[in-house]
Amino acid sequence: MSRxxxxxxxxxxxxxxxxxAGAPSDFPA
Incomplete structure (x- = not known):
């Protein structure tokens, strides 16, 4: 993975x- x-x-x-709001913003469902 690139920087x-x-x-x-x-x-x-x-x-x-x-x-x-309860889910991590890095991995939206």
């Missing part, structure tokens, strides 16, 4: 939080 991808996983875009 950019790893950074993206650690810092997901908060611009469009389509996942529920």
């Amino acid at each position: 950019a991808s790893s950074r993206a996983l650690k810092h997901p875009p908060v611009t469009a939080p389509s996942e529920p």
Whole structure:
């Protein structure tokens, strides 16, 4: 995995939080 991808996983875009608050924003269902 590239460094950019790893950074993206650690810092997901908060611009469009389509996942529920209880679910991890890193892996939206």
